[in-house]
Amino acid sequence: MSRTVLITGATGTVSAALMNALEGADVDLRALVREKSKADGPREQGAEVVVGDLDDARSLPAAFEGVQDVWLLTPNGPRAPENNMNVVWAARQAGVERIVRLSVVGAAHDAPNRSGRLHALSDRETERCGMRWTILRPHWFMQNLLNEAGDIAATGTFSLNMASARIGMIDVRDIAECAARVLLDDPDRHHGQTYTLTGPRSLTFDQVADQLSLALGRSITYLPVSDDAKRKTLLGYGVPRWIADMLEEYAQAYVSGWGDVATDTAADLLGRPPRDIADFVRDHAAAFTSADGD
Numbered sequence: 001m002s003r004t005v006l007i008t009g010a011t012g013t014v015s016a017a018l019m020n021a022l023e024g025a026d027v028d029l030r031a032l033v034r035e036k037s038k039a040d041g042p043r044e045q046g047a048e049v050v051v052g053d054l055d056d057a058r059s060l061p062a063a064f065e066g067v068q069d070v071w072l073l074t075p076n077g078p079r080a081p082e083n084n085m086n087v088v089w090a091a092r093q094a095g096v097e098r099i100v101r102l103s104v105v106g107a108a109h110d111a112p113n114r115s116g117r118l119h120a121l122s123d124r125e126t127e128r129c130g131m132r133w134t135i136l137r138p139h140w141f142m143q144n145l146l147n148e149a150g151d152i153a154a155t156g157t158f159s160l161n162m163a164s165a166r167i168g169m170i171d172v173r174d175i176a177e178c179a180a181r182v183l184l185d186d187p188d189r190h191h192g193q194t195y196t197l198t199g200p201r202s203l204t205f206d207q208v209a210d211q212l213s214l215a216l217g218r219s220i221t222y223l224p225v226s227d228d229a230k231r232k233t234l235l236g237y238g239v240p241r242w243i244a245d246m247l248e249e250y251a252q253a254y255v256s257g258w259g260d261v262a263t264d265t266a267a268d269l270l271g272r273p274p275r276d277i278a279d280f281v282r283d284h285a286a287a288f289t290s291a292d293g294d
């Protein structure tokens, strides 16, 4: 009998890619969405859609009935550990067998950023959940560059407060394929493992700009800016202050060299090298060309 996998964060970047990666696999997909109006995307990806809110434990039990595996993705925010706790509790009550959790690179109680410290709390809880578990800790998503697509298309430049930081950035499609590998393997195979997932190499944003220039056939320039300038831009776009603070902490850590890490783990799980930045910019060239970044 096929296993049922409950996908949290189903309308988001990573979980949508995971559902793509699981397309055609012998699993039954069940997608958790906050509102019925968000059901179309996951449904088109072949999932049964259930409604529940990770902020509201009472909304969750029905979604977990008959589920063997949970893909546990918590949104960025101060309530992430509570969200994780609600999922682990609902999973335990429902007799779920395995949790595969999305964490973040460098998650630790002494990480230099609040996201890493919050994820560490949920990683610890997951490790002690009494079910089989696997934790994925991906590095900076290449897909974050799509936030700069509008500027790149309109001005040929993009501005980040990353100075000459080197980052082992990874394509979300590879994170998703690693997650799919874990979910499709026997539950014992990856039990108790924490995998730090990176792309094939650590890159500066000047190198990213070079790859964008090659792929787009025109000059793209990276403009390093101050923390204050970036914060002003983000707040101006309506990004919540908590998220702006979190991003600034990451930027400062990366500028200090904290993100200069590349592992072989994704290649080991995928049985091939993870996608390079050249692959990412080639596959997303249209987004960096149209003025609205679509």
Ligand SMILES: NC(=O)c1ccc[n+]([C@@H]2O[C@H](COP(=O)([O-])OP(=O)(O)OC[C@H]3O[C@@H](n4cnc5c(N)ncnc54)[C@H](OP(=O)(O)O)[C@@H]3O)[C@@H](O)[C@H]2O)c1
Pocket: 008, 009, 010, 011, 012, 013, 014, 015, 033, 034, 035, 038, 052, 053, 054, 055, 073, 074, 075, 076, 102, 103, 104, 105, 115, 137, 138, 139, 140, 141, 144
């Ligand atoms: N960006 C990076 O470079 C990076 C690197 C490593 C790890 N991470 C981690 O990746 C995670 C974010 O993944 P992502 O980028 O795929 O997220 P995302 O695109 O921002 O999507 C978040 C998902 O969570 C859902 N959600 C939000 N609040 C919810 C709630 N209260 N109840 C149920 N669902 C809720 C959203 O649903 P709606 O559609 O209803 O909003 C959406 O489906 C975070 O844990 C972050 O720390 C990020």
